[in-house]
Amino acid sequence: MITFGLAFALICGFTNAHPVQAAAVSYQTLTYGTTKTSLAAKYYVQPAQVVVNGDDYLVTTTIHTTASLGAWPVTVLSINGVGPANVVKTHDNNDYDYQYAFETKDLSQTINSDIAINVVGVYAAQHTLSFKFDQKQLPSLQKKSPTQTPAKKKIPVTRAPNDQAKQVANLNAANQATQTKVLIGGGLSMVIVAIGAGLWVRRKQPKS
Template sequence: MKRKISKLVLGLLFVIVSFAVGSKVTAESINYQALKYGTQQTSMASNYYVKPANVVANGDQYLVTMTIHTGTQLGEWPVTVLSINGQGPANVTKTKSASGYDYSYAFQTADLSQIISSSISINVPNVYTAKHDISFKFDTSNLPALNNAAASSSSANTISSAAASQSNVSASSQSSASQSSVSSESSQSSTSSSLASSSSKPKPVAKTTSNRVIRRQNAQIAALNRKNKQTQTAILTGGAVAIVILAVAAYFFIKRK
């Protein structure tokens, strides 16, 4: 009887652990190319990007983690990622080793078949300081599968958002054109001070647009970090359950003997 119970417990343990591991995220090491922005030419910065990247399929999105490694002769973490795929870098970590400095970061996307663009800042004290745009092309032959239903919903939302954005831009352009026309007509019959006043009106619009972009990027980063935290919590919970089951199985084995 005890032997049957032990076999049952071990079988249950195998099923639960397999489910806990298999139903979570799927990770793969994916190779990629670092290209000069807007071209198919290899970037001079390619040697600093560690390959492959780590790609995790989590629901309808890929979470991509990349690392930049620089030698000690360039100073402490001379490269900073300003943006990647239209969003700020997430999960940024900096580590030091005997060979140099590692700068790791992550970004989220539903489509890795497209060219991913990034903006970086390079600061080598007393030698070189500049900002550069760079592009990445990922090898999609071994990509883990996404949740198709969720991905389709995400694509639809992306298209709707893009259409809304284009509509807003169009409306803003028409409004600006109307204001320019009115200002032009008014300037013919007003003083030079009214001309200066009308020329300064578009500035608050630009500021408002910039603030909206910053708020949208911050919201994307916050959502990504929340999703990562939920995934980590689920994995830790599954591990705790597996440990408890292992303890129960060990108890039955000891008791049988």
């Protein structure tokens, strides 16, 4: 039989195990190298979720597309110089969500991302986007000296580098199929393929 004291201790133990609270942070999705809002901005869900994870920010964002564009037409190849982490792909009858995360110690800088777009039979290309985050909404990182022990991460960050090579190979095959279909289609599609032709997906080497 659980005594009152033990029950109270158990309850206190659970309530004191504080979950990691995410800050909702607005951000801009920009055409690379400019201050102009990218056409892709409407697919990036606002706000991003930002948490302090050890000594870094862990930023989670979601790309939301409708079924009319096909299954997950946007793939993140790199974000802040490395492959995306904690990727989760979900869908229902009408929508596709591609959630991913990245780490950084500095969100005051512009964050760049390479993405691949493949709308089957219509458009295939690779683009670079830039993101700027609202500084007023960011949680505070604890400042440490170089001699201090790094803080332990509360949220695991998983990144599978081998998946990126497979991803790129699959995208190149899909892009080639799309461009072939567009060429066969002719007319307006020829204009689209002229814009996207030659923009093949290349594997990015992560920063050390």
